Amino acid sequence: MHLPALKPNQLRPPADPHKGLLRIRLLDQLTSALDDGAVILLQAPLGYGKSTLLGQFARRLAGPFAWLRLTRAENQPLALLLHLHAALQLPAQARDTPQGELLWSQILADLEARQAPVTLLIDDLHLLNAAQAWHYLDTLLHDPPAALRLIAASEGPPPLPLAHLRRNGRLVLLGARELALDSEETRQLALARDVRLGSDALYQLRAGSEGWPSGVLFWFEAYREALHSTGQPPADLRPITRQAYAHARQFLEEERLRHLPTALRSFLEHTAVAQVFDAGLARELAADTDVAAALRQLQRLDLIIEVPHASHAEYRYHPALRNSLYQRLEQRDPQRLRLLHRQAANWLLVQRRYTEAIYQFGRARDLDAVLGIVDRHGFELLREGKVNTLVDVLDEVAGHAGNDSFTLAVTEASTVMVTNDIAQACQCLRQLYALQRRQAVPRHPERVQQTVMFLRSRLAYLGGNLAHGLALAARALQQFGQHNAARSVLYFDRANCLAALGQLQPAHAEASRALVELQGFGLSGYTNLLQLLLGQIELAQGASEAAWARLQNMAELPAAGSSGRFYELFRHLGKGLALLQANQLTQARHALAQAEVLALGFPHSAALPWVFHHQACLHWALGETSQAKARWAEVRRLALQYRLFTLYRQAGAWLARLALRDNDPDYLPGWLDQWHWCNRQYDQQLLPEEWLAYVWVQRHLGQRDKARQILATLQAQAQAQLNRRLLLDTLLLDAALHQDRGAHDDALHSLEQALQLACQHGFGQLLQYEGDAFLEALRQLLLPQVRERLALAAPAPPRERLNSLFRPLLAGREHADSALIVPLSRRELEVLQRMARGQSNGQIAEAMFISLSTVKTHINNLFRKLDVVDRDSALCSARELQLLN
Structure with missing residues (x-):
C-alpha cells in the first residue's frame, strides 16, 4: 500500500x-x-x-x-x-x-x-x-x-x-x-516597521482596522509607499487608508473570496450594503438565497461577526471585508447597488430603525427622504444612539435647501449632547443663533431655546466653568416650564456640575429625577450616561452593591437594532470603575479595555480621554506608575484638543499627586500656576481632586498648617455629602501629617478610621495610591497588642475581609512576603513550594525533617492566610500572588 x-x-x-x-x-x-x-x-x-x-x-x-x-x-x-x-x-x-x-x-x-x-x-x-x-x-x-x-x-x-x-x-x-491589536501594540508594531505616527493617527488606525493585524500591516505598507514616493511624511492620511483598503481587497480576493461558491459571493455582496443586518433584512436584499444556510456557512468560514440580542441575532462584516465586497459590486453593477440601498432603506423604515434608514437613503442619494425622516423622527434618532451614522448623515445633508433647518440643527445638537464634542456643540450654537438672526420662525420656538440653553450649560460643564453651568441650567429650568426631554437634560447638566464640585447629595437627586423622566419618555440608550453618573456617585458614597446593580442593569435596557453599541461604552466604563474600587484589577483592566475599543470606534465622540483617565488610575493601582504618568499626559493632550477643561484639570491634579509619590518635582511648579489661576477665575469653586492634590503639595512644601486648615474643610464637605471615598483620602492625608510631626499613635488612629471605613464600604483605594506607603503601619493595626495599647474600641476587621479586599492589589509586588496582609513564614513558604511540586504531606515531612502533624499545622496556616479551604485553591491563589516565583 x-x-x-x-x-x-x-x-x-x-x-x-x-x-x-x-x-x-x-x-x-x-x-x-x-x-x-x-x-x-x-x-x-x-x-x-x-x-x-x-x-x-x-x-x-x-x-x-x-x-x-x-x-x-x-x-x-x-x-x-x-x-x-x-x-x-x-x-x-x-x-x-x-x-x-x-x-x-x-x-x-x-x-x-x-x-x-x-x-x-x-x-x-x-x-x-x-x-x-x-x-x-x-x-x-x-x-x-x-x-x-x-x-x-x-x-x-x-x-x-x-x-x-x-x-x-x-x-x-x-x-x-x-x-486584535490594542492601541499600544499598534504603536509598537508601527515603530518596528519604521512608521512614525502621532497618537491621533494611531487611534484612527486602530479604530478603522478594528485591530485586524493584517489590515494594520497593509496600512503601514501603504504609508511606507507614500513616504518613499514623496520623501516626506504624508500630511493627509486619507489616501493612505484608501490604498490600504485596496491592498486588503486584493488579499481577501486571493485568499478567500475567489474560492467561494458564486451564490455565497452574491449573498455577501448584497448584504454588505448594510452596516448591520439580521435575517429579515438579508431576505430582503438576497431574495433568491437560503438565508439560514448562507449564515451558517459564513459562520463556519468565520466571515461574519454575530451580534447577539435578546430576541434575535444581527450580523456585520469586518470593515475591510465589507469594503471589498462593496467595491466588487460597485465596479460591476452600480445601478444594482443603488437599488439595494433603496430596498434596505424602505425595509428599515418599516421596522422603525430610522438612523439606519437615513444612512441607506443617503447612500442612494435620496436626500429628500433623509430630510423627511429627520424632520419626522428626530427624537427617535437620538434614542437609537447610532452616533457615527447620524453625524455622517447630518454632514452629508448640511446646506441642503428646502427643509426647516431648525429641525436639523436641533437634531444635531441632541447628538452633540451624547458625544461631548465641544467644537461641534459650538458650531450648533452658531447655527441656531444665525437662524434666529434671520428671523426664521421654528415650529417649536421653546424647544429651540431649550436646546440653546442645554448646549450652553453642557459647554460650561465640559469647559470647567461649573458655577456658570449651574446658573445657566437653573435659569433655563425657571424660564421654560414645558415638561419634555430637553428639560430633563438640563437637570442632568446640573447633576454633572454638582457632582464635579463634590456636591454628591443634590447631584444624585437631580440625576435621579432626570433619569426617571427620560425613561418615562422612552429613552433607553441615552440614559446609560445618567446611570453611569449615578453609579459613580454611589461608588464614592460607598454604596457599592447599589452601584454594581445599577451598572449591571444597563445591559438589560432594550435596544433597537444595533443602537446600543455606543451606549454600551458607558456600561463597560462603569463596570471598570466598580471593579477598580473593589480591587478586582484584572477584571477592571478588561472592562476598561472594552470601553477603550468602543471609544476608538466612535471618532465623533470625545469619550476616549475619559477612558484613558480611568485607565491611568488603574495603572497606578497596579503599581505601574510610568504607564499611569504617560496615560495622564495623553489625557491632558486630548483634553486640550477637545477643550475638555474639567477633565484636563482632573488629570492634572492626579498627575500632581503621582509626581509627589514618584519624587518628580519638575511637574509641580506649572501645576501650581494652573491651580492658582483656577482659584482666582472660579472663586474657589474648584474640584475636590484639585483641593486634595493641593493639600498634598502644601505638605510636601512644608506648609503643614495651611494643609491642615484646608484638610479640615475637605473632611467637613466629605461628611456632609456622604463622600466616603473623599473622606478616606483625607484620613490618609491626616495620618501623613501626624507622621510628619512624629505623632505616630495619632497617625495610627487616623489609619484605623481609614481601615474600618474601607472594609465597611469596600474601598480598595485604601492601599492603591498614597495609602500604599502605610502598608506596614496598617499591618501593625492588626496586632492585638497594638490595638490594646491604642485602646481601639472596634475589633480588627476579619482576616477574610482584608484578604478578599486587598489581596489582589498586593499581588506582583517586588517581594513575595508583602503579597499578603499577613505574610507567610519561611517554613510555610517552603511547604507551599513543595505542595506545588505535587508532594504529599508525608513526602514534605520527610524532605523537611519535620513531623506529619507539623506539616498539617503549616498547611492549615497557609489556608488561613490565603483565605482558601483546599490545596488546589491554595496553589491557584499562590500563583496569582506570584508566591511560587
Whole structure:
C-alpha cells in the first residue's frame, strides 16, 4: 500500500515575521492557561496572526513541544497519524507501516509514558473535517494523557466536539477580540516597521482596522509607499487608508473570496450594503438565497461577526471585508447597488430603525427622504444612539435647501449632547443663533431655546466653568416650564456640575429625577450616561452593591437594532470603575479595555480621554506608575484638543499627586500656576481632586498648617455629602501629617478610621495610591497588642475581609512576603513550594525533617492566610500572588 508522503514543513513553527511584534500580553495569557491545565483554542478569521502567535509561543516553551500544521490531506487518517507520530519525534522506522491503529497505539503509549509535560501545537485545525480523522484528536480531548498540553488555531469553529471541555472549565477560547491589536501594540508594531505616527493617527488606525493585524500591516505598507514616493511624511492620511483598503481587497480576493461558491459571493455582496443586518433584512436584499444556510456557512468560514440580542441575532462584516465586497459590486453593477440601498432603506423604515434608514437613503442619494425622516423622527434618532451614522448623515445633508433647518440643527445638537464634542456643540450654537438672526420662525420656538440653553450649560460643564453651568441650567429650568426631554437634560447638566464640585447629595437627586423622566419618555440608550453618573456617585458614597446593580442593569435596557453599541461604552466604563474600587484589577483592566475599543470606534465622540483617565488610575493601582504618568499626559493632550477643561484639570491634579509619590518635582511648579489661576477665575469653586492634590503639595512644601486648615474643610464637605471615598483620602492625608510631626499613635488612629471605613464600604483605594506607603503601619493595626495599647474600641476587621479586599492589589509586588496582609513564614513558604511540586504531606515531612502533624499545622496556616479551604485553591491563589516565583 502506498503510504502518504510526510511533509517536513508541516512539522516546524513558522519563522518570526520580519520586523514583527512579540505579543507578550497574549503569550503570558497562553502560559497561564496551559499551566492551569486548559485546552486553548485560537479561533479567529484569516489574518489575525494565529500562526505567528503559536510560533512565538512554541519558541518560548522551556519543555518539549510538537508542532503540526494541518492540510486537507490529513483528513485521510493515516496521513494525520504519520504526521502526529513524526511531530512527537517517535522512531522514524516505525512509520513504515500502513497500519494506522499501530501508529495510534505508539502515539498513545509515548504520551502516557512521558513524565515531563509535552505541548502539542496544532495549526489550521479547521481543515480537519473528516470524522474518521478528527476522532483521534477527540480521544485526546476526552481522555487526555497527564503529560499532554494542547493548543490549536482555527479559522471558525472546528468540527471537534468541545462542549464537554467548556462544561468542565478546561477550554480557553481566544477569539478575534482577544487577538486584535490594542492601541499600544499598534504603536509598537508601527515603530518596528519604521512608521512614525502621532497618537491621533494611531487611534484612527486602530479604530478603522478594528485591530485586524493584517489590515494594520497593509496600512503601514501603504504609508511606507507614500513616504518613499514623496520623501516626506504624508500630511493627509486619507489616501493612505484608501490604498490600504485596496491592498486588503486584493488579499481577501486571493485568499478567500475567489474560492467561494458564486451564490455565497452574491449573498455577501448584497448584504454588505448594510452596516448591520439580521435575517429579515438579508431576505430582503438576497431574495433568491437560503438565508439560514448562507449564515451558517459564513459562520463556519468565520466571515461574519454575530451580534447577539435578546430576541434575535444581527450580523456585520469586518470593515475591510465589507469594503471589498462593496467595491466588487460597485465596479460591476452600480445601478444594482443603488437599488439595494433603496430596498434596505424602505425595509428599515418599516421596522422603525430610522438612523439606519437615513444612512441607506443617503447612500442612494435620496436626500429628500433623509430630510423627511429627520424632520419626522428626530427624537427617535437620538434614542437609537447610532452616533457615527447620524453625524455622517447630518454632514452629508448640511446646506441642503428646502427643509426647516431648525429641525436639523436641533437634531444635531441632541447628538452633540451624547458625544461631548465641544467644537461641534459650538458650531450648533452658531447655527441656531444665525437662524434666529434671520428671523426664521421654528415650529417649536421653546424647544429651540431649550436646546440653546442645554448646549450652553453642557459647554460650561465640559469647559470647567461649573458655577456658570449651574446658573445657566437653573435659569433655563425657571424660564421654560414645558415638561419634555430637553428639560430633563438640563437637570442632568446640573447633576454633572454638582457632582464635579463634590456636591454628591443634590447631584444624585437631580440625576435621579432626570433619569426617571427620560425613561418615562422612552429613552433607553441615552440614559446609560445618567446611570453611569449615578453609579459613580454611589461608588464614592460607598454604596457599592447599589452601584454594581445599577451598572449591571444597563445591559438589560432594550435596544433597537444595533443602537446600543455606543451606549454600551458607558456600561463597560462603569463596570471598570466598580471593579477598580473593589480591587478586582484584572477584571477592571478588561472592562476598561472594552470601553477603550468602543471609544476608538466612535471618532465623533470625545469619550476616549475619559477612558484613558480611568485607565491611568488603574495603572497606578497596579503599581505601574510610568504607564499611569504617560496615560495622564495623553489625557491632558486630548483634553486640550477637545477643550475638555474639567477633565484636563482632573488629570492634572492626579498627575500632581503621582509626581509627589514618584519624587518628580519638575511637574509641580506649572501645576501650581494652573491651580492658582483656577482659584482666582472660579472663586474657589474648584474640584475636590484639585483641593486634595493641593493639600498634598502644601505638605510636601512644608506648609503643614495651611494643609491642615484646608484638610479640615475637605473632611467637613466629605461628611456632609456622604463622600466616603473623599473622606478616606483625607484620613490618609491626616495620618501623613501626624507622621510628619512624629505623632505616630495619632497617625495610627487616623489609619484605623481609614481601615474600618474601607472594609465597611469596600474601598480598595485604601492601599492603591498614597495609602500604599502605610502598608506596614496598617499591618501593625492588626496586632492585638497594638490595638490594646491604642485602646481601639472596634475589633480588627476579619482576616477574610482584608484578604478578599486587598489581596489582589498586593499581588506582583517586588517581594513575595508583602503579597499578603499577613505574610507567610519561611517554613510555610517552603511547604507551599513543595505542595506545588505535587508532594504529599508525608513526602514534605520527610524532605523537611519535620513531623506529619507539623506539616498539617503549616498547611492549615497557609489556608488561613490565603483565605482558601483546599490545596488546589491554595496553589491557584499562590500563583496569582506570584508566591511560587
